[in-house]
Structure formats: structure tokens, C-alpha cells
Amino acid sequence: MRKNNKKDYIKGFLALIGAATILSFYGLTIRLQSESFTSYGQLFFRTAIALILILIIIAVKRNWKVPKSERKWLIAFGVGNTIYPFLFTISVLNINAANSVMMLYVGGILAAFLIGSVFLREKITKLKLIGALLAFIGLAVFAFPFDIRGAALVGIGAGLIAGVFDAASNALRKYITETPREVMLAISFGTLVVIVGSVISLTSVQAVESSPVQVPSYIAMIVHSVCMITGGYLLIYGFRHFDVNAGTIVLSSEIFISLAVNYFVLSESPSVNEVIGALIIFSASGAIALSVAEKKQSF
Structure with missing residues (x-):
């Protein structure tokens, strides 16, 4: 694990903001893909395209x-x-999706603070705690009213555990420093392709919708694949130069950006709760930005 100076942290912070921006467009591209592909189908095909592209990059760079x-x-x-x-x-x-996003980031932020402090020796500062508190409040406001159905415990548990695995993956992005980023992405994409492909092959899950495949779906899939590579680069670079606990809070700003994307691109008007919650979540990233700028609150 490498040691970073203040300039490195600033670069890492900006890289994670860039990654959050790319993630915020995923909802748009997934909607377009859904016109022709099932959830499993689009996950398999877009990851396969990303895998092919990253293998070409590895072959060219020979690294x-x-x-x-x-x-x-x-x-x-x-x-x-x-x-x-x-x-x-x-x-x-x-x-519902809003509650799932809340559970994902609640589990992710809590796990990131635990993993970061115990295994990566990351400091927990006042501004980081303020950022985490703002993120939790914003997530709660964003997801309200809470979805409480018969299977809610399953959804809540799955969302929280998903956040834990996401935080662990981000910690490994920081811990693995000598392996080329292209190789890390290839392993990630390859594993996902094998597992999703196996699920499709061994079950009755369909990959393509019965309706004819639309050209916009193909374009959206290719764009999504390129974004997976670009976002993957930024995530690895960002977490290699930034703290996992603070970085997870920064990534939650994708919620605010995605609302803006949906409003301006799809003309979707968010609810009052969503706007207020997203603004509070975005302010959490502001607290983290202050922690980078403040010398006394150094990481």
C-alpha cells in the first residue's frame, strides 16, 4: 500500500468524483438496454464487450x-x-430501488470505516464523521417513505451485505498497488462474465427480450461498456490515492448527479424528498473536500 501526499489525495478525490459522475449515467444506459435485453442479458453482454476491449488494451500495452x-x-x-x-x-x-440504494451505501460506508481503520490504518477525523453523518441523513431522507413489505428483511439484508462487499472491493483497489489497472479490470470483468454466463446457460433465464433488438440498445450497451472501463480506471486510481472510508462517501454523490441527469435528459421531476436528500448527500462530499483542504485534518 502506497503512501500519498496532499496532491495525491486531491487527485484521488477528483478521480472519485469523476467515477461518481460516470456511475450516475448508468441508470440512463440501462434503461435503453432494457428495451431489448433482460437484466441478466445486458449484464452479460456489456461486461463481455468491456472484457474484450480491456484485453485488447492489455495486448497493445503488453503489461x-x-x-x-x-x-x-x-x-x-x-x-x-x-x-x-x-x-x-x-x-x-x-x-424499492431507493431503499436498496440507501442500504447499499449505509452498509458500504460503515464497512469502509471499519475496514479502513482496522486493516488500512486510515484515520477517522471529525470532518469524515460529519461527512458520514450527512450521508446517512441524506440517504434516509432520499429513501423515505421506507418500503416495509413481507420480504423487506431479505431486501434490507441483501442491500447491506452488498455494501460490505463493495467496500471490501474498494479496499482491495487501494491495497493492490503493483498490478496494472488493466489486469484488475480484466479479472473483474472476466469473473462476472463467467458467473452470469453460467447462470444464463444453466437456468431458464432469458438474455434477450422477445421484441426485436433496437439499435439504441446496442449503442447504449457499447457506451456502458466503455464507461465501465473508464469508471474502473478512475475507481482504482482514486482509491489508490485516497482513503476508502472518505472515498465511499464521495461516491455516494452519484445519487445527486443521477437526479440531475434524469431531470435534464429524461425530463423526470424528482420528489421533494429526493431533492432534499440528494442535496444533503452531496454536501457530505463537501465535508470530505474540506478534510482534504484542511492541513490539520490531514488523512
């Missing part, structure tokens, strides 16, 4: 050396990055 000391952590990284999307999907199927 695929992996230190022996990091190989086991790479396997854990690939598995963790595959498990958390499945758990999040289970959560969405049992509670």
Missing part, C-alpha cells in the same frame, strides 16, 4: 505482469466485484 504476493487478493477482488451486484439485485427485487 500483464502480476506480482505473486497480489494474486490471491486479485481473486478476492474479482469475486467481491461479482457478488455485490447480485446481492443488490436481490435487494431491489424485495424492496
